[in-house]
Amino acid sequence: MVRIGIIGLGRISGNHIGQLLNCLDAKITAVCDIDAEKLKSAGDRLNIPESHRFSDYRELIACPDVEAVEICTPNYLHVPMALDVIRAGKAVEVEKPLSTSYENGVGELVSEIKRTGLPAMMCFSYRFMPAVRYAKDLIGQGKLGKLINVTVEYLQSGVFIPGRKLEWRFVKEYAGSGTLGDLGVHLIDMTRFLVGDFESIYAMSKTVVTERQKLDSDEYAPVLVDDLTGMMARLEGGVIANMLFTKCAIGESNTIRFEIYGTDGIIKFNLNNPNEITLCFAAENRTDGRQKTIPVPEEYRLGQEYAFVQAVQGKLTPYFPSVTEGAECQRILDAAVRSAAENRIVAL
Template identity: 35%
Template sequence: MKREYRIGLIGLGGMAREHIHWMDAVGRFRVVAVSDVDAEALANVGGRLGLGEEKRYSDFVRLIDDPDVDAIVSVTPNHVHADIVRACLLAGKPFLAEKPFTRVFEEAVPLLELYERRPVPAMIGFTYRYTPAFRYARELVRGGAIGAVRSFSIQYLQGWGSAIYDTPYLWRYNKEITGTGALGDLGSHMIDMARYLFGEFEELTAMLHTIIPERRDPSSGKPVRVEVDDFASFGARMADGSVGVFQTTRNAVGSGNQHEVSIYGDRGTIHASTLDPDRVVRIREEAPGQLARTTLEVPNRCKTKQYEDFLALLEGGTADGLPGFLDGFRNQEVLDAVVRSHVTKRAVRLPLLGRHEADRQQ
């Protein structure tokens, strides 16, 4: 009989339900303990999962140290990401942690040093690596379907923060919790997609902006200043020589969850989007002077699920493109470079720390 992995789930908000569903779909995971600072959430989710009071933790460290827990899944706000990763490393517990890797880059550096001393199987929740269209686009690019890649554009647009919706002040607008706004929330996915498709960043120039500078407090109704970006754009040169432009916002009216990439090569173009996750558009010259636009169905081999890769990781295997610990660290490094570029109004070269010990473990 195949082993069932006992999961400790930290963070019981809306995304936790999605993770439970994804785990159930694979059939090799069972949530045996949960943790949250919200007693009501602990009671509701713990009861729904049939967990006793002794497996409902208000302190996530106690959950991580629970000997009945084989691995951790963390789905929490940004300000506790670093503490949870640190506790997992110290306990020697494998984990899948939400992005961004940490709130700010300064929190990521000591985690890398600890990981180099005490590595554990780790996965960072860059879920769009598991969108079939993006996986197929990567395969096509690597197979030379459009020749050498010269440039690309990546955008991630949502609309729920737009002025017409009168969205109140939430934790995602609180700098002490998030570190950044749309940049860390949505931009981290764009950065990861660029690294997944093209490799490492070499240099970038960025601009951050706050479109709606005040939002109402949901309790008092009084205005609260927003100290994080709700629009981010940057241009980058990658180590492979390609150049790209990025934009993200949560104020794009009409955009639900629009994450997409257009890739321009010597022999054609590839476009992939969450709006059509099972198809890729390819444009290339089929005859001299004649361009053909083809919609390609994504093959089944590109429909790997995130928790299938996490399962393979727990069982000692490797998976092409799995977003691991170092992907989380590098992502945070690029996020910090975007902020630095905006503040200094200058281009920033990467990596920020130079070619250090992490590169030998890639």
């Protein structure tokens, strides 16, 4: 039985908790939040004794009944907390993006993970979508021939939620970037995972809602992170990537479109339908628009939390997203921020 502690009991923690409750090999033994209400609510729901409810995350990490820690706090806290977990000799799972910038301790964290060999997972949740895992296998089998280009979009509409204040996500110091790091990092990882690494980037960003009310007063302050970012990238092998990440797409609650084109075929998926994939292979004489949409085979299902629990038990599942890969994605995020700020192509 893997005994897990969770730090940060906000929105995404609900997802982690829901999945962990379905893992037979895992038990949530401790929780932590600086918000007393959230701590009480999660503690009560999970029947955690008072002695295992913490407001100081260091105490959760030190708790002898915790052998693996999940970090679900705002972005600027991920690296310092993960470093403390690894230094305590425990396994860690970190929410995305890894940091606010690579310079904020990412190199040190990667070195410590390598030195200790402890399991360290990045929550690139969409890697666990069946369509993504199936696409990975089809590309690995060479079904697409030589890859040519990829088009990806991540669409939400959250910047327009009425009354939304200057929460941490809109503050550069706490978030690093806006939609780019929040949504874009998922597709940056997916592009590296399915297609190849990034060689250069040209990004453009826009802030549509330019000021928001502060959380603790009537004053307004400027928003200094992007609401949307578009970018072109050159990937290894000369593949061209065209990417758009936006929270300004009215009517879209959470849409991911991904299209990969090769000399021998194409793959498309839309994560509103994660169990379906659209394929077209030249070998089947389908060069004229006759694409077919099929269900993804059952064996491609795998839960993120199940994969983490397995890793803590020493059983690495295929396509495990590591913190080290999260660090590479952080370099790409930083390059995109620099490219947009300086209006130039940035090499990686």
